[in-house]
Amino acid sequence: MTASVLPPAIVLILGGLVLPMLPVRLRGFAILALPLATLLLVWQVPDGVALRAPFLGYELTLVKGDALSRLFATVFAIMAFAGGLFALNQNRVVELAAALCYAGSAIGVVFAGDLISLFIFWELMAIASTLVVWSAGPSARGAGLRYAAIHLLGGVLLMAGIAGEVASTGSLAIGKLELDSLSRGLMLAGFLINAGAWPISSWLPDAYPESSWSGMVFLSAFTTKAAVYVLLRCFPGTELLIYVGLFMVFYGIVYAILENDMRRILAYSIVNQVGFMVTGIGIGTELALNGAAAHAFTHIIYKALLLMSAGSVLYMTGKRKCTELGGLFRTMPLTTICGIVGALSISSFPLTSGFVSKSMISDAAGIQRLEMVWYLLAAASAGVFLHAGIKFPWFVFFQKDSGLRPADPPWNMRAAMVLCAALCIGIGVLPGPLYAILPYPVAYAPYTAGHVVFYLQLLLFSGLAFFLMLGWLKRTMTITLDVDWLYRRLGLALARNLNQTAETAWIGVTNSAGRFARGVSSGVRRYHGTDGVLARAWPTGAMAFWMTIMLAAYLILSYLRS
Incomplete structure (x- = not known):
């Protein structure tokens, strides 16, 4: 084994395995310290190969750094810290331990320099995330089993694709692949399952909302974004991804608008937002790929903020249906404000993080003269404002008073929400540091008069449409059927x-x-048998008679033949 740096992933994975054995007083410290130590190690990884190891006759590249891997590893470490801070008062130590292993496995995926290492961390991520779902209790067992089954299917497809790729090329290297063989098609299918692509997408709104109030915060950050990373790495510019991504965008919008469960609304919103990223990867230009990577970074933070807001409501009230909530702004002001910041960010409101990332993908489509793609992305941005930008905060915090009077959640949950809200606004106001760590040089100015006016008009008329159609959008005690x-x-x-x-x-x-x-x-x-025709005793005379008959027949036949 040759190493020039300690693998960042190992800190969180080993920390997660050791966490249940630590004294209770040390667990909180470990949950916060381990992600910060990992973040420090992420920025110690140099460009190129940093760790190799032999395995079954192959040379594995366990750590290989570049701008793209550092970008994703950075936001994964930030999310592990913010999620850990939010979950400090979670009494299920199994969930916290699994969450650390989950985050570490995701970081292992983005630093993996060969297909075997990627697959190993990919499967560790699936196992750890399943434990996060299951740790919510008996009510989550069915959803966890379905979640595990879908991800095992994705893992089988990915392993079959990797085996075929290695057999045909003899190489384990991770790089840009053309979609020109069955093995690469299987690899793409395995990646898309984790990304939440239709029709194998319903695992996400099925399993994530069944996790605990803190578990869904972790789940939202790693699986789908690790899939976005490998798509950026292996299939940039694959035209098929444009259509897959656009379908995801509108599928997520439609189902989120229909939903009554606030956490299922946000789960479908994850599919919708990942669709923007997949579309950008399919466009494949440097601006589009930068946009997809930047949007993955910002989405992890503002989606965590939205889910922290929803998780705080669930933690304080025990309710998750929009029909059971409303009027909470009176007694949960900080949670309401943070939820609004997350809602504005996901809607790409100017001066928020979503604005400086999502607009890069739309502009890339316009520059490539993909007019229909541009129009569809614009329409989808309006739809996002409808279901996540207005519907979620309105029905949870502002609609007709539900009579509930919960206070804001404990200090650690408030601190985590404030941290994520500050990042959403900070990145939106000063996007330069984010642009500086993107994989390609950035010559893009989000705050032009045209951009700002266009998005403000789009959001204004979307908001107007919401309140004009409010009677139709009011939720009832119904469920939606998915695939x-x-x-x-x-x-x-x-x-x-x-x-x-x-x-x-x-x-x-x-x-x-x-x-x-x-x-x-x-x-x-x-x-x-003992009394059967062929078993019972025959008289001697009868036997002699039949032998004489048989001998006479034999002599006659012999005479005739001669």
């Missing part, structure tokens, strides 16, 4: 019917086989 209905309900019914049919057929086969066996046994006893 997962096919395997959660229809698939289960088909499996039961198939099982009954197979059981009936098997009973018929076994009964027929039994009757046949009994017939054969009866025939054998009839002729060869």
Whole structure:
């Protein structure tokens, strides 16, 4: 093994494994200190290979640094710290330990320099995130099982693709790939499953909202963004991703508008926002790729802020349905303000982080003369303001008073929300530091008169449309059916019917086989049993008679043949 730096991922992974064994007083310190130590190590990784290790005749590159990997590792470490701060009063140590391992595995993915290392960290991430879901308690077991099944499917596809790629090229290197073979198609499918691409996307709104009030904050940050990273690394400029991303964008909007559960609204919003990133990766220019990477960075922070706001409401009230909430701004002012900051950021409001990242993707489409893509992204930006920018804060904090009077959450949860809100505003006001760490040189000015006026007009008319259609948008105690209905309900019914049919057929086969066996046994006893025709004693005279007949027949036949 050759190493020039301590792997950043190992700090969080080992820390997560050791955390349950630490005294209670030290756990809080470890939860905050380990991500900060990891962030320091992230910026110690040089460009190029930093750690190699032999494995089954291959040379694995466990740590390889460049601008893109440092960008994602930085925001993952920040999110591990902010999520840990928010979850300090979480009494389920399994969740906290799994969350640290989860964050460390995601950092391992972005620093992996070969396909085998990437796959190992990819699967560790799936295992740790499943534990985060399960740690919420018995109510999350079914969702966790479905989550694990989908990610195991994605892992199988990815492993098959990697095996085919290594067999055909002999190389483990991670780099830009053309979508020109079955193995690369399988790899792309494995990546897209983790990204939440339709039709294998319903795992996200199925599992994430069933996690705890703190667990969903961690879950929102790593799996889908690690998938965005590998798509940026392996499939930039793949045209198929434009259409996949656009479908994700509108799929997420439609289902988020229909939802009544505040955490499912935000879960569908994750799919929607990742769709913007996937579209940018499909466009493939330097501006589009910078936009996708920057939007992944800002999305992790403002989505965490939104989920912290929703998690605080759930923690203080025990309720998550929009029909059960409302009027909370009176007693939860800080949570309301932070939720509004997150809502403005996801809506790309000027002076927030979403504005300086998402607009890069739209402008890249315009520069490439992809007019339809540009128009669709503009329409989608209005839809985002409808479902996340207005609907979430309105129905949770401002609609008709629910009679609930919860206070703001404990200090650590408030501190985590303030930290994320400050980052959302700080990046929006001063985007230069973010642009400086993007993978390609940035010559982009977000605050031009045209940009600002266009987005303000878009958001203004979206807000007007929301309040004009408020009567239609009011939520009722309903549920929405997604693609997962096919395997959660229809698939289960088909499996039961198939099982009954197979059981009936098997009973018929076994009964027929039994009757046949009994017939054969009866025939054998009839002729060869103790009283059978061929087994009982024959008189000597009768035997001599039949032998004479057989000998006469033999002589006649011999005569005729001669």
